Amino acid sequence: MFALTTTTMASHTVTAAHLAGHIPPGMKVTEAATFPLAFVTVHHSLTDRAGLQAGETVLVHGGAGGIGLAVLQHAQHVGAQVIATAGTPAKRRLLRHLDTDHVLDSRSLDFAEQVLHLTAGEGVDVIVNSLTGEAASRSLELLRPGGRFIELGKRDLQANNRLLLKPLLDNRSHLAVDVNQLITGPADRMRRLTEDITRHIHPGVYRPLLHSIHPAARLQEAFTLAQHFRGIGKVVLSFEEHPPIRPAPAPLQLDPHGTYLITGGLGGLGAATARHLATLGARHLTLVGRRGGSTPEAAALLADLRDQGVAVNVHAADVTDPEALRELIDSAPVPLRGVIHAAMELSDVLLRDSTDATFSAALGAKAQGAHLLNALTRNHDLDLFVLYRSISSLLGLPGQTNYNAANLYTEALARSRRRHGLPGLAVGWGPISETGYAARTYTEEYLGRQISA
Numbered sequence: 001m002f003a004l005t006t007t008t009m010a011s012h013t014v015t016a017a018h019l020a021g022h023i024p025p026g027m028k029v030t031e032a033a034t035f036p037l038a039f040v041t042v043h044h045s046l047t048d049r050a051g052l053q054a055g056e057t058v059l060v061h062g063g064a065g066g067i068g069l070a071v072l073q074h075a076q077h078v079g080a081q082v083i084a085t086a087g088t089p090a091k092r093r094l095l096r097h098l099d100t101d102h103v104l105d106s107r108s109l110d111f112a113e114q115v116l117h118l119t120a121g122e123g124v125d126v127i128v129n130s131l132t133g134e135a136a137s138r139s140l141e142l143l144r145p146g147g148r149f150i151e152l153g154k155r156d157l158q159a160n161n162r163l164l165l166k167p168l169l170d171n172r173s174h175l176a177v178d179v180n181q182l183i184t185g186p187a188d189r190m191r192r193l194t195e196d197i198t199r200h201i202h203p204g205v206y207r208p209l210l211h212s213i214h215p216a217a218r219l220q221e222a223f224t225l226a227q228h229f230r231g232i233g234k235v236v237l238s239f240e241e242h243p244p245i246r247p248a249p250a251p252l253q254l255d256p257h258g259t260y261l262i263t264g265g266l267g268g269l270g271a272a273t274a275r276h277l278a279t280l281g282a283r284h285l286t287l288v289g290r291r292g293g294s295t296p297e298a299a300a301l302l303a304d305l306r307d308q309g310v311a312v313n314v315h316a317a318d319v320t321d322p323e324a325l326r327e328l329i330d331s332a333p334v335p336l337r338g339v340i341h342a343a344m345e346l347s348d349v350l351l352r353d354s355t356d357a358t359f360s361a362a363l364g365a366k367a368q369g370a371h372l373l374n375a376l377t378r379n380h381d382l383d384l385f386v387l388y389r390s391i392s393s394l395l396g397l398p399g400q401t402n403y404n405a406a407n408l409y410t411e412a413l414a415r416s417r418r419r420h421g422l423p424g425l426a427v428g429w430g431p432i433s434e435t436g437y438a439a440r441t442y443t444e445e446y447l448g449r450q451i452s453a
Helices: 036-049 066-078 089-097 111-118 133-140 179-184 187-201 216-227 268-279 296-307 322-330 356-377 401-419 443-452
Strands: 057-060 081-086 102-105 124-129 143-151 173-176 211-215 234-238 259-263 284-289 311-316 336-341 384-390 425-429
Touching (some): 036 066, 036 124, 036 143, 057 066, 089 102, 102 111, 124 133, 133 143, 179 187, 216 234, 268 284, 268 296, 268 336, 284 296, 336 356, 356 384
Parallel strands (some): 211 234
């Protein structure tokens, strides 16, 4: 079976019967996984919305992606000509190998003039668009009278960007397609679409798309490939290969005669970490914060820790100052055995409005602080070196390009330390309701909306 569902990133899911179809005997499930989303999108776009006919010409951007390859199969089946764009020479070579009529470079706006040249100045009948900004506007101008522009991209729609209407004269149409709404919409429409696609699959009219297979244990690798449009065709997650079972690690036991340093350790997540280390046996903590122990939250933390018999040294220090960090590390009363870097600073701003100051603010505490801690402790015999990072670097949250970059640096630093035989762990936190920055701001609600989207 193949199926559509709103919860595809799972080993098991439940979906409605009208969203599922049968696959031919002998077809691999990883091949079948390339069908539902791509061909529902293309079949609905080109058959139901655009009514693509034999002899017409369709322009598809991102021709080597899943949607582009499905457009190519559908158009060749109905007898339409295809002009496809792609961003790399390898992708363009592939499209030529698949007998695409004309292949152009999507990284240059020259494609518009080339399309007009190929069509003797008349333009095309149908455009399947995933580009944004000026490239999308130039594409819209390539429609011949009666042409249909299928908008699959979400960015311009969600940003409520302006659309110049003059290119829609002479019965031209601009049609937005939202597959998520199709899936959750009327059952009869999706049942018909699923049945149509199944009828095209069994005689081999629709064939499995080119794809790369990634074990579920390497989920991030698959996400990165899809997010940056580096792959060809579809990115498929496979649950057939079970990840190796690792023995449970022994419970962490901290050295009661060692010092554990926590940056950002006097409030929020850093304070919660300090309390947790105390339960694991730590008896010497060095806590670093911008304001030291002067806040009510810090005072309560210090009283709690000292009641448990923990010796606490408090420092008001800038983690981007190498001399200040060196001094507090050297002043530890007992040998340093662990570092937890929880310091962070947000300076949210859209990339187009970013300045040196906004980048320096976000990179400083998180990335530069991590760099200095790594450099200043490499000769210490550490049990642990933990870097706190945010899930934002995986999601790519808008307005946080600077913070995302800082978080990605901590990941790379942890990997580098492990390659050199040193302890290193980057922990990616999602929004936490009970403590930390998200609990003090709107961030938890905002991140929740972004993750659910």
